[in-house]
Amino acid sequence: MITRRNLLAVTTGTAAFAAVLPRIAFSQEITEKTVFHDPDAPVLGNPAGDVTVVEFFDYQCPYCKKIHPMLEKVVREDGNVRLVLKDWPVSGGASIFAAQAVLGAAQIGKYEPAMGALMKTTGKLTEEAVEKALTGAGLTMKEIAAAVNEHSAKISGLLDRNYSQALAFNFAGTPSFVIGRTTFAGVLDEKGLKEAIAEARAA
Amino acid sequence: MRFFLSISSCIVTLAASAVAFAMEPPLPMDQAFRMEARRNGADVAIRWQLEDGYYLYRDYLSATGADGKRVEIATPAGVIKEDPGYGSTEVYYGTATATIAGPITGSLKVTYQGCQDGGLCYPPTTVDIDPAALAPISNSELAAPPIALQSQAAFPLVSKAVTEPADSPGIRISDQSSNGIVGSLLDRGGVLLLLAGFLGLGVLLAFTPCVFPMYPILAATLSREGESLSAGRGFVLSSTYVLSLAAAFSLFGVIAAGWGQSFQIALQSSAATLVVAAIFVALALSSFGLFELQLPSFLRNRLAARRGSGGSLASSAALGFSSALVIGPCVTAPLAGALLYIAQTGDVVLGATALFALGVGKGIPLILMGTFGSGLLSRAGQWMERVRQVFGFLFLATAVWLLDRLLPAGTGLLLWSILAITFAVFIGAFDEMRPEADGAARLAKSAGMLAGLYGVILGIGGLSGATDPLKPLATITVARSGDATTTKAIGKDLFQSAASTSELSSLLAADGGGTPSLVYFTADWCVTCRVIERSVFPDPTVANALDGVRLISVDLSEINEANQSLMKELQVVGPPTMLFLDGNNNEIAHSRLVGEITADTVTKSASAAKSPP
Numbered sequence: 001m002i003t004r005r006n007l008l009a010v011t012t013g014t015a016a017f018a019a020v021l022p023r024i025a026f027s028q029e030i031t032e033k034t035v036f037h038d039p040d041a042p043v044l045g046n047p048a049g050d051v052t053v054v055e056f057f058d059y060q061c062p063y064c065k066k067i068h069p070m071l072e073k074v075v076r077e078d079g080n081v082r083l084v085l086k087d088w089p090v091s092g093g094a095s096i097f098a099a100q101a102v103l104g105a106a107q108i109g110k111y112e113p114a115m116g117a118l119m120k121t122t123g124k125l126t127e128e129a130v131e132k133a134l135t136g137a138g139l140t141m142k143e144i145a146a147a148v149n150e151h152s153a154k155i156s157g158l159l160d161r162n163y164s165q166a167l168a169f170n171f172a173g174t175p176s177f178v179i180g181r182t183t184f185a186g187v188l189d190e191k192g193l194k195e196a197i198a199e200a201r202a203a
Numbered sequence: 204m205r206f207f208l209s210i211s212s213c214i215v216t217l218a219a220s221a222v223a224f225a226m227e228p229p230l231p232m233d234q235a236f237r238m239e240a241r242r243n244g245a246d247v248a249i250r251w252q253l254e255d256g257y258y259l260y261r262d263y264l265s266a267t268g269a270d271g272k273r274v275e276i277a278t279p280a281g282v283i284k285e286d287p288g289y290g291s292t293e294v295y296y297g298t299a300t301a302t303i304a305g306p307i308t309g310s311l312k313v314t315y316q317g318c319q320d321g322g323l324c325y326p327p328t329t330v331d332i333d334p335a336a337l338a339p340i341s342n343s344e345l346a347a348p349p350i351a352l353q354s355q356a357a358f359p360l361v362s363k364a365v366t367e368p369a370d371s372p373g374i375r376i377s378d379q380s381s382n383g384i385v386g387s388l389l390d391r392g393g394v395l396l397l398l399a400g401f402l403g404l405g406v407l408l409a410f411t412p413c414v415f416p417m418y419p420i421l422a423a424t425l426s427r428e429g430e431s432l433s434a435g436r437g438f439v440l441s442s443t444y445v446l447s448l449a450a451a452f453s454l455f456g457v458i459a460a461g462w463g464q465s466f467q468i469a470l471q472s473s474a475a476t477l478v479v480a481a482i483f484v485a486l487a488l489s490s491f492g493l494f495e496l497q498l499p500s501f502l503r504n505r506l507a508a509r510r511g512s513g514g515s516l517a518s519s520a521a522l523g524f525s526s527a528l529v530i531g532p533c534v535t536a537p538l539a540g541a542l543l544y545i546a547q548t549g550d551v552v553l554g555a556t557a558l559f560a561l562g563v564g565k566g567i568p569l570i571l572m573g574t575f576g577s578g579l580l581s582r583a584g585q586w587m588e589r590v591r592q593v594f595g596f597l598f599l600a601t602a603v604w605l606l607d608r609l610l611p612a613g614t615g616l617l618l619w620s621i622l623a624i625t626f627a628v629f630i631g632a633f634d635e636m637r638p639e640a641d642g643a644a645r646l647a648k649s650a651g652m653l654a655g656l657y658g659v660i661l662g663i664g665g666l667s668g669a670t671d672p673l674k675p676l677a678t679i680t681v682a683r684s685g686d687a688t689t690t691k692a693i694g695k696d697l698f699q700s701a702a703s704t705s706e707l708s709s710l711l712a713a714d715g716g717g718t719p720s721l722v723y724f725t726a727d728w729c730v731t732c733r734v735i736e737r738s739v740f741p742d743p744t745v746a747n748a749l750d751g752v753r754l755i756s757v758d759l760s761e762i763n764e765a766n767q768s769l770m771k772e773l774q775v776v777g778p779p780t781m782l783f784l785d786g787n788n789n790e791i792a793h794s795r796l797v798g799e800i801t802a803d804t805v806t807k808s809a810s811a812a813k814s815p816p
Contacts, residue, residue: 061324090326091316124262124292172229173318173325186229186323 035165035178036084040158042103042111045075045083051200052082053193054178056166059098059118060091060125061174063187068119074193081197085115086162088174094125096159101130103155104148105139113137114144229323230254236317240332245305246705247334249313253297258284259317261293263327264301269309276313277302277708279772300768302705304712307334385544385557394553398560404537405564411535411799413731414565416601417448417526421569423490423594424519425577432577440519441566441573447523449562455527456538456558459776460545476605479528483602486522490595527562535798537561539776589630589647596626616665619672623658627651693740693749698723698756703765704772710755717786719812720753724770727760729778735800742802748809781805783812 036052045053053075057064075081087103089095098118105114117137121129131141148155166176169183177184179193180200188196229235236259237252251259261281266274278301281293294317303311311334316327388397408414421444425437538561545554603622607615627633632651636644664675671677701707701722711720725732739745759766759778769775773782776797783794794808 058324062318063322063324091324092327172232173323175323186319187321 034161036082038084038086038158038161040154041084041086041162042106042115043082043084044072044112045081046079047082049078049080049082051078051080051180051197052084053197054084054086056086056088056162056169056171056174056176056178058088058090058095058174059102059121059130060089060095064175065119065121067175067187067189070190071193074190074197078194078197086165087159088162088166088171088176089159090174094127094130097127098125098130099159100148100155101134101141101144103158104144104151105134107147107151107154108143110137110139114139229319230257232325232328235319235325236315236328238313238315238330240313242334243302243703243705245307246709247303247305247307247311247332248705249301249303249332251295251299251315253295253299253317256320256322257317258294258296258320259299259315261295261299263314263316264299265314266301266303267312267314268307269311274303274307274311275712277304277704277712279704280774300704302708304705304709305334310334385540385554389553394556397553397557401537401541401557401560402564402567404535405561406567407564408535408537408561408799409565409568411731413535416604417566417569418572419594419597420522420526420601421573422576423486423591423597424515424522425573426490426590426594428515434574434577437577438570438574440515441570443516444519444523444526444573445563445566445569447520448527448566449559451524451527452562453555453558456542457545457551457555460542460551460554475528476609479525480602480605482522482525483598483605487595487598487602490591490598492591536796537798539780539797542776543774592629596622596629613665613668613670616661616669616672616675620658620662620665623654623661627655627658630654693746693754695725695736695740695756698754700756700758701769702757702763704769707755707757707769710753711784711788713753718753719751719786719809720755720784720788721749721809721812722773722782722784723754723756724759724775724778724780724782725756726758726778729759731798731800732779735779739800739802739805745802745805745809748806752809752812781808783808785812 035054053071055064055071059065071083075083087099089099102111102114102118105111114134114137117133118125118130121133123129134144135141169176169178171183172185175187177188177196179196180203182196182199184192184196235254235257238249239252240247240249242248253259261278264276264278266276268274278299281295281299283291284294285291299315301313303313311332312329313332314327314329316325318324385397388400392399421441424444425432425440428436428440538558541554541557541561544557545551548554599622603615603618606618610618628651630647630651631644632648632655634648636648640648661672661675664678667676668678669675699710701710707722725736757766757769759770770777775782779796779798779800781796781800783791783796785791791808791811794811796804796808
């Protein structure tokens, strides 16, 4: 069984790979299906919506967290948007740990509370801070570790695909968006987001 | 609807995007942060040039050596960025620097991470540096996020240390080091208390070596009025002088803060010194009656109620303005506080007003002297001529004092010698004295003889290599007494000198840490520093207090990029400044000493550094 310590070792292990592996991501096919309808990626908003907003983000990225309430508000008010948050943990071990934990929580039906709790964190994260945020949202590390352990192939696969796609889109960092046929690097404000949705809907 | 997003079409749509961005689209990382590495002795100095609107995190700067182990990386203090979504983090805008102390074997990996302010955060980037090649290699890596693919459910065990930020051996300066004066006065009593406080501090500083030259300068200015000098006139002229001095002082302060505190350094430039010295020579010649310094006649007629009045007001103003150049480089705690306050808050008006109050405070004793001393000066005839001549020499002395720092060592002493001997001749030391001569004439003659004798000694000292006008025979006496000195007194020679950030950090890291340190910023041209070296360091209590403290000096006699950036990093405004660091190279709160430094304050700060709270 994966414990919190083990999980931690995993995350730093992947970070250490970093400089070694080439950008093999380019070989992957990027299609509407893989970007917008990855079967393992949790969907927020209206799952039957006619426009999909994809955000590549990191729980340690200050601007991702800052705009998150606005993003949720626009999606809610629109009512016809699918929101897919793609974990792209670029800021090291704690980011990967957080992404794995939240995706683990998703496996036991706790995606929104887990993701919401981490989006509300401030400052640089540590494993302890992630744990604190999740337990604050009524989750236990025991059940999360169990879920991550059980679904590790699925979670790792999803994170791999997210990573490949972000590279394929040539994104420089987080947050970055794919809305309709257009990509956006960096923060979108409310007006920009609404315009992008309207444009995707018109296309 | 069929659509297929190929990689290339995505990149095209990225470029062709018609939807407005919330802000400028982020730059590619290698354009946002331009990194260069240079060898600095055995050290590697790394510098990032950041585009406007981008920042780097201090905590994410790290380095590993060829063996994969973490290498210490020294980074200066950054700016605290308060972000509602991210708490407070320490970041760099504009430029960031880091030093890895040598010797370094093999290659280095340097990792950094930054963001576009308000827009996008880049992944950490790792760059390979080959210290032997003096340049960052594999530049192409800059563009690639170094995070690897997530491991395929294989969980290798790797030390957690890999992702932790480096422990920087750099100095962490105290938030309450010396810049709190303005803020704390403001908090306690608003602008009024601030101004009153600075006025009062100015009065206290009026009797320090930096302000001393102002007294003869003002007296000389007043003496140029001759017989028409009255108490009222003295008041008007000295007030004009002081107000102009204070105005210039605050103006320089604002420019200094705006230029990142380097303005005082500019005041030390050869050109500025030459100009001011020339002004004093002109004043001297005018005092000798060679020509009259006056405004053009049309202006004079308009301004002047009395003959020469407007002219002398204007010349006192001009003199006050140039005198600020003389005291400008003298760093004092309130000056440093005000400059840092302006630099940090951008509140130019308040900072300038505080400096103006400080300048006026320094001038209050001058105004008193000008008002009540005027009666003594104004006497008719031969006496006034004499007084003017004496002051002419004082102007020349000021000019020599200024020029001394530009001249090769020893030459200044020869100038002093010439000045003293010429003064002796002018005052009548070598004139024949009649037996019926009065006391004043005899006193003048003896003063002249003494000046002549001093001039001769200065000449001998200068030719034998001495540099200090107050110790003209130092080289001769030291040569004779040999190494007889075994006293415990602290001397300048006990200080290790550091000329740059990297030198300082390697000195600080020399014995693996744990030793408290004193970092003393000094300069040849710093008058107050001489006083400290002559009367504070030799004090036995100071020697005791500094026992076991590593002594490091930073010589600012010649300002260059390296020591200027060190000053900026440590928020040092100028010499004399002393920083006291505990064994972990953290500055002790409230221990920093700036300007007037006494044995007492050094002892206190040093004990705090030895046993931090």
